[in-house]
Amino acid sequence: MVAQNLIFGVIAVAMGIAAIRVVTTQNIVHAALYLVVVLAGVAAVYILLAAEFTAVVQILVYVGAILVLFLFGIMLTRAPIGRTSDLDNDQRWLALAVSLLLLGVLAGVLADAFDDTKLPADAAVQRSGEVGTSIFQVYVVPFEVISVLLLAALVGAVVIARRD
Amino acid sequence: MPLILGVDLSAYWATTLLKVLVVLGLIPAGAIILGYVFLLKMMSHMQSRLGPMEAGPHGSLQLVADGLKFIQKEDIFPERSDRFVFAAAPIVVLLSTFLLYIVIPAGPRLIVEDLDTGIFFALAVSSLSVLGILMAGWASANKYSLIGALRAAGQLIAYELPLILAVVGVVIQAGTMSLQGIVMAQAEGEIFGVGIIGNPFIFTQLIGFMLFLVAAQAELTQAPFDMPVAESELVAGFMTEYTGFRFLFFFMGEFGTAFAFSAIGATLFLGGWYVPGVEGTLADVLGPLVLGAKIMAVAFFIFWFRFSYPRLREDQLQAFAWKLLIPLALVNIAVTGVLKVAF
Numbered sequence: 001m002v003a004q005n006l007i008f009g010v011i012a013v014a015m016g017i018a019a020i021r022v023v024t025t026q027n028i029v030h031a032a033l034y035l036v037v038v039l040a041g042v043a044a045v046y047i048l049l050a051a052e053f054t055a056v057v058q059i060l061v062y063v064g065a066i067l068v069l070f071l072f073g074i075m076l077t078r079a080p081i082g083r084t085s086d087l088d089n090d091q092r093w094l095a096l097a098v099s100l101l102l103l104g105v106l107a108g109v110l111a112d113a114f115d116d117t118k119l120p121a122d123a124a125v126q127r128s129g130e131v132g133t134s135i136f137q138v139y140v141v142p143f144e145v146i147s148v149l150l151l152a153a154l155v156g157a158v159v160i161a162r163r164d
Numbered sequence: 165m166p167l168i169l170g171v172d173l174s175a176y177w178a179t180t181l182l183k184v185l186v187v188l189g190l191i192p193a194g195a196i197i198l199g200y201v202f203l204l205k206m207m208s209h210m211q212s213r214l215g216p217m218e219a220g221p222h223g224s225l226q227l228v229a230d231g232l233k234f235i236q237k238e239d240i241f242p243e244r245s246d247r248f249v250f251a252a253a254p255i256v257v258l259l260s261t262f263l264l265y266i267v268i269p270a271g272p273r274l275i276v277e278d279l280d281t282g283i284f285f286a287l288a289v290s291s292l293s294v295l296g297i298l299m300a301g302w303a304s305a306n307k308y309s310l311i312g313a314l315r316a317a318g319q320l321i322a323y324e325l326p327l328i329l330a331v332v333g334v335v336i337q338a339g340t341m342s343l344q345g346i347v348m349a350q351a352e353g354e355i356f357g358v359g360i361i362g363n364p365f366i367f368t369q370l371i372g373f374m375l376f377l378v379a380a381q382a383e384l385t386q387a388p389f390d391m392p393v394a395e396s397e398l399v400a401g402f403m404t405e406y407t408g409f410r411f412l413f414f415f416m417g418e419f420g421t422a423f424a425f426s427a428i429g430a431t432l433f434l435g436g437w438y439v440p441g442v443e444g445t446l447a448d449v450l451g452p453l454v455l456g457a458k459i460m461a462v463a464f465f466i467f468w469f470r471f472s473y474p475r476l477r478e479d480q481l482q483a484f485a486w487k488l489l490i491p492l493a494l495v496n497i498a499v500t501g502v503l504k505v506a507f
Contacts, residue, residue, distance in 0.1 A: 027246075029246075029249070029302055030249075033249065033299070051278060052279065052281050053280075053281055053284075056281045056284050056285050056288045057286045057288075059289065059291075059292070059317065060263060060284075060287070060288035060291060061293060063291075063295065064291030064292060064294065064295075064324070065291070065321065065324075066289060067295070068291075068294045068295060068298065068317055069321070070315065070320060071295070071298045071302075071317070072298070072317045072318070075298065075301075075302055075310060075313070075314060076314060077268075079302060081244060081245070081246045081303070081305050082246075127339055128280055128281055128284070129340075133407075152464055
């Protein structure tokens with residue numbers, strides 16, 4: 001467990017620094033690239049928790065698709081190299097308050113739910129088959145509901161995007 | 165425990181180091197083999213010319229000489245470039261190639277890590293190269309580079325879908341995503357009750373194999389899908405400003421990924437390293453040779469298409485992916501699913 005804790009510390013520090021840089025950097029493309037570090041760090045934490053399938057999904061969806069679309073969008077519109085001065089606005093204290101509130105709520109919920117339960121020292125790697133079984137048998141109704149929700153959002157986006 | 169020079173080779177750090185070194189050697193080796201056999205020689209002979217003949221017998225050391233030349237060149241940054249991102253971009257591309265090799269099996273024990281998510285992992289990390297390409301195009305401070313990077317991103321996202329969907333048929337049939345498991349599923353399969361050569365999925369998943377080849381061609385940005393690096397319009401797209409060893413990184417990334425994708429295609433559809441009737445240590449010796457032969461067969465098709473077809477226009481390229489490949493892949497998945505349940 002020592003090795004896991006050590007690695008978690010390294011990942012957490014890297015993610016923390018990168019997350020702060022996302023909002024403090026003076027270049028919009030750099031902000032997106034720091035976000036890559038944060039989201040890849042999340043995948044690394046999933047691997048530490050032996051959730052292999054979730055980690056791969058995290059990489060494929062967030063790093064491989066969503067952030068690429070972010071960068072694509074930024075570069076198609078306006079992405080100067082170097083510092084830009086108009087990236088900040090006056091809402092930083094409000095944002096800080098909201099972030100602290102969110103941190104408090106999440107920490108409280110997690111502490112309340114798990115109390116002092118420890119992770120098993122020899123957690124077996126989660127098999128993809130088990131994930132499939134729980135999605136398509138145990139949680140099939142919520143899964144379908146979310147699918148319809150996403151489909152609705154997709155159709156909505158298409159309708160808004162094409163005005164003809 | 166095996167001891168070499170007093171080092172216990174079964175220790176975790178020793179095996180990991182060994183695996184990293186093997187993969188580090190395999191990427192340039194694969195790139196040089198594909199580059200020499202197909203890019204230099206096959207294309208030349210198909211066009212009734214000799215190609216490079218001076219360096220080594222039949223020009224076989226040409227790419228080694230080219231590599232040495234690239235290493236000696238001056239490391240140039242464009243004046244207005246974003247230096248850090250510019251320097252990091254080729255490394256991101258090469259990292260994606262490097263991670264691909266983790267899950268490819270070359271024998272019963274010759275695999276870096278037999279991940280349960282195998283093929284899914286490979287497709288996920290291969291999508292990381294888009295990030296490096298976008299970084300390269302943007303940081304170069306050159307509009308042609310940026311256009312090339314944007315084209316690459318649009319193309320790679322569009323063709324990632326048919327690539328993943330083409331593989332789903334194989335995964336359904338094998339019942340596992342582990343590449344080692346897919347090899348064994350083909351080895352234990354039977355064709356109409358005859359199990360001598362197993363059941364390579366190319367017979368049952370022919371549509372999947374063709375979709376995989378086309379989508380891989382586009383993912384590798386090989387002609388006819390080479391809009392991102394179209395030299396007549398964009399010089400060399402996102403690679404325009406790169407020289408010396410940084411360009412070499414892109415070259416190794418491109419051909420190293422082509423080698424890895426050929427290996428994945430050979431594993432998914434042609435039976436991988438499996439030799440009928442051979443087991444144990446002998447399979448570990450013969451496996452890499454058999455897999456190598458199959459890799460060359462798949463790569464032959466990729467490069468044959470590359471030299472034969474003219475470049476697609478951007479709208480044709482997108483329409484081809486979204487209107488033909490993806491619906492076809494979905495039908496293939498549905499049919500495979502039905503047949504899997506029926507039999």
